[in-house]
Amino acid sequence: xMNNEYxxxxxxxEAEARKKQEQFMDRIxxxxxxxxxxEAPEHPFRGAPMYWRELEWSLEERLARFEDNFxxxxxxxxxxxxxxAAKTYIMAKAQALxxxxxxxxxxPTLAELGLDEALAATGAKVxxxxxHRSEAWIARAAEADFGIVTADHAVAYTGSLVVQSAAxxxxxxxxxxxxxxxxxxxxxLITRLGEVLQTFDAAGREALPAGIHFIxxxxxxxxxxxxxxxxxxxxxxxxALLVG
Amino acid sequence: xxxxxxxxxxxxxxxxxxxxxxxxxxxxxxxxRKAADDHGNWEEWRERGRQIRLHTIAHLDYYLDRFAEQxxxxxxxxxxxxxxxxxxxxxxxxxxxxxxxxxxxSKSMVSEELHINRxxxxxxxxAVETDLxxxxxxxxxEAPSHxxxxxxxxxxxxIAQLLSREAGEELPPETSVLAGFxxxxxxxxxxxxxxxxxxCNFAIAETGSIVLFENEGNARMVxxxxxxxxxxxxxxxxxxxxxxxEVMATLLPRSATGQKLTVYMSGITGPxxxxxxxxxxxxxxxxxDNGRSEQLGDPEFQELLNCIRCGACLNACPVYRHIGGHAYxxxxxxxxxxVLTPALNKNVxxxxxIASASSLCGACYEACPVKIxxxxxxxxxxxxxxxQGYGNKLETAGMKGFAAVTSNxxxxxxxxxxxxxxxxxxxxxxxxxxxxxxxKGWNRYRVAPSLANQPFRERWDTLQHExxxxxxxxxxxxxxxxxxxxxxxxxxARPIDRKEGHSYDE
Numbered sequence: 001x002m003n004n005e006y007x008x009x010x011x012x013x014e015a016e017a018r019k020k021q022e023q024f025m026d027r028i029x030x031x032x033x034x035x036x037x038x039e040a041p042e043h044p045f046r047g048a049p050m051y052w053r054e055l056e057w058s059l060e061e062r063l064a065r066f067e068d069n070f071x072x073x074x075x076x077x078x079x080x081x082x083x084x085a086a087k088t089y090i091m092a093k094a095q096a097l098x099x100x101x102x103x104x105x106x107x108p109t110l111a112e113l114g115l116d117e118a119l120a121a122t123g124a125k126v127x128x129x130x131x132h133r134s135e136a137w138i139a140r141a142a143e144a145d146f147g148i149v150t151a152d153h154a155v156a157y158t159g160s161l162v163v164q165s166a167a168x169x170x171x172x173x174x175x176x177x178x179x180x181x182x183x184x185x186x187x188x189l190i191t192r193l194g195e196v197l198q199t200f201d202a203a204g205r206e207a208l209p210a211g212i213h214f215i216x217x218x219x220x221x222x223x224x225x226x227x228x229x230x231x232x233x234x235x236x237x238x239x240a241l242l243v244g
Numbered sequence: 245x246x247x248x249x250x251x252x253x254x255x256x257x258x259x260x261x262x263x264x265x266x267x268x269x270x271x272x273x274x275x276x277r278k279a280a281d282d283h284g285n286w287e288e289w290r291e292r293g294r295q296i297r298l299h300t301i302a303h304l305d306y307y308l309d310r311f312a313e314q315x316x317x318x319x320x321x322x323x324x325x326x327x328x329x330x331x332x333x334x335x336x337x338x339x340x341x342x343x344x345x346x347x348x349x350s351k352s353m354v355s356e357e358l359h360i361n362r363x364x365x366x367x368x369x370x371a372v373e374t375d376l377x378x379x380x381x382x383x384x385x386e387a388p389s390h391x392x393x394x395x396x397x398x399x400x401x402x403i404a405q406l407l408s409r410e411a412g413e414e415l416p417p418e419t420s421v422l423a424g425f426x427x428x429x430x431x432x433x434x435x436x437x438x439x440x441x442x443x444c445n446f447a448i449a450e451t452g453s454i455v456l457f458e459n460e461g462n463a464r465m466v467x468x469x470x471x472x473x474x475x476x477x478x479x480x481x482x483x484x485x486x487x488x489x490e491v492m493a494t495l496l497p498r499s500a501t502g503q504k505l506t507v508y509m510s511g512i513t514g515p516x517x518x519x520x521x522x523x524x525x526x527x528x529x530x531x532x533d534n535g536r537s538e539q540l541g542d543p544e545f546q547e548l549l550n551c552i553r554c555g556a557c558l559n560a561c562p563v564y565r566h567i568g569g570h571a572y573x574x575x576x577x578x579x580x581x582x583v584l585t586p587a588l589n590k591n592v593x594x595x596x597x598i599a600s601a602s603s604l605c606g607a608c609y610e611a612c613p614v615k616i617x618x619x620x621x622x623x624x625x626x627x628x629x630x631x632q633g634y635g636n637k638l639e640t641a642g643m644k645g646f647a648a649v650t651s652n653x654x655x656x657x658x659x660x661x662x663x664x665x666x667x668x669x670x671x672x673x674x675x676x677x678x679x680x681x682x683x684k685g686w687n688r689y690r691v692a693p694s695l696a697n698q699p700f701r702e703r704w705d706t707l708q709h710e711x712x713x714x715x716x717x718x719x720x721x722x723x724x725x726x727x728x729x730x731x732x733x734x735x736x737a738r739p740i741d742r743k744e745g746h747s748y749d750e
Contacts (some may be wrong), residue, residue, distance in 0.1 A: 060378025
């Protein structure tokens with residue numbers, strides 16, 4: 001069977017690679033004029049400078065800074081008081097922009113929004129991402145006018161949304177649609193990048209999802225004569241809704 | 245192959261290129277300066293970045309091995325390639341096994357080193373660059389001329405022409421129209437491609453993750469949509485942990501474009517999980533040496549491996565700003581390219597004279613977020629070239645002659661005397677403009693001053709008397725006067741050794 005042949009080939013390649021890997025490591029150690037290092041070395045300079053780790057802003061300051069940074073990068077920020085207000089906001093935008101295809105992640109916060117019925121009532125087609133093989137998910141995402149996600153974190157200092165992939169949270173939802181909406185429950189808004197990054201160290205390899213994406217505004221390019229273009233591949237319009 | 249000088253002449257005669265490169269690099273440089281100032285304590289962060297990179301490279305066998313094992317545990321297939329040719333071979337094998345028709349690529353300097361596009365095309369596989377700038381220069385059949393802004397040398401009319409050819413219709417030279425065309429065109433390519441190829445900004449040893457920084461979203465596309473992902477990675481791209489990524493994420497975007505963070509920073513840990521609805525089903529990571537390990541254990545060049553490819557040294561370099569990237573003639577341009585290109589190539593005979601195209605001002609070192617002393621390395625390269633007998637023969641002879649004359653005071657002063665007499669033939673208004681002998685190169689763009697009729701040394705005794713007499717009058721303030729007097733006293737007390745070669749009289 002073709003598949004078996006392919007797997008055999010992969011195994012051959014892995015055996016080759018492991019042999020080569022040993023050569024690589026031996027060469028490195030040889031060049032560094034010492035024996036191979038098998039244990040983790042002490043790393044006294046790990047992470048950001050000490051003073052930086054003490055920085056923590058109040059919620060009000062985090063909100064204000066996030067808004068400044070995200071807006072400066074060309075994104076839009078709104079601060080609806082609750083999910084109901086967020087829903088109203090998205091509905092208004094859907095009407096204003098004439099959104100017909102909408103794709104959202106499948107998570108409890110977004111389900112609670114109750115957007116699906118409201119949007120369907122306007123004639124829009126709403127899809128909810130899940131891992132079902134039957135659906136051509138990437139095609140759904142590519143045709144979508146709106147992609148709606150809940151951010152796992154947001155970072156005030158850099159003005160970034162953080163989205164992590166999962167079966168019910170496709171990477172395409174925050175990438176392929178023309179417009180991206182990210183719901184950010186305010187308690188998920190932290191000060192520094194390092195606060196999020198260190199959770200990945202703490203969680204360890206096995207706990208990490210395949211894709212972790214920091215998104216700091218609309219897709220952009222200045223490759224043509226330094227002239228800023230928005231939405232060159234990813235979403236050109238990005239809304240961060242800080243809820244709460 | 246053309247010489248650095250020929251390529252530079254070509255660039256200097258291209259008015260648009262010079263203006264565009266200058267405008268862009270200055271904008272990036274100013275942006276970096278502002279971003280660094282806004283962030284604050286920049287020197288501390290630079291030092292931190294340097295220490296993390298030094299530590300990682302000094303323990304590279306541990307960290308690289310750890311990365312490979314963790315990446316495999318994530319389900320990725322890891323390959324090691326000693327040379328560019330080996331890396332290409334592995335990628336072509338994967339493409340053949342997958343019966344790939346189309347490969348979409350995000351920006352990767354390593355893949356530029358490999359000339360993978362050409363290899364794929366020869367194997368009948370379409371390779372499409374998807375970074376807007378890379379796509380433009382791919383259509384033009386050129387190489388990137390800046391690490392961060394690859395099409396820095398193209399204007400919108402040239403770009404409109406290239407894209408119109410692709411579109412089969414006339415596109416106006418308007419950025420939004422051109423970018424819109426590329427979005428539609430490449431969107432279709434992303435969806436039909438069999439393989440996505442990426443580079444790797446950082447690889448995290450502890451979790452086997454790769455990290456990509458980008459603004460357009462094309463790197464996310466190529467690592468999300470196609471079923472197979474191939475990532476090319478220089479063996480030195482490693483950092484130990486996600487915590488260390490905070491330092492790199494602070495230094496890299498600010499140094500490259502002045503951004504607080506690029507629009508997208510993606511950490512990819514293995515292929516898609518079983519239940520995931522997107523992401524590659526299969527992921528190959530090809531780790532490349534290609535001359536990098538040659539720097540290890542070399543006290544003069546090991547720090548070269550600390551480079552995080554931000555391009556700040558290009559933007560700071562007065563030479564790069566004038567001649568642009570193509571004049572460097574290699575994959576990497578600017579100060580980092582001037583050092584990296586020869587350093588990656590063990591064969592000194594193949595080095596061209598790009599290391600000489602620098603004024604050694606040190607602006608590159610000042611700009612470098614991990615403090616690589618590139619200007620020192622340029623000197624080491626020049627020395628190695630000369631030591632191995634690949635210097636300019638005339639220059640070597642000239643230097644020997646110069647040493648013979650100047651290491652002996654009698655010979656030196658005789659030569660000066662002779663010079664003062666002989667120069668009368670060529671001096672006009674105190675300047676020598678004739679392009680003769682050793683002045684040929686210098687006088688091409690400027691004139692040399694003539695030797696003074698009365699040398700400083702002959703005037704010194706008189707000057708010293710005048711100085712003593714004037715100290716009391718010109719130096720005000722008692723403390724300052726005391727200091728000056730003490731200094732003069734000290735100088736007078738020191739016996740002048742007339743044999744040291746600093747005296748003038750024969």
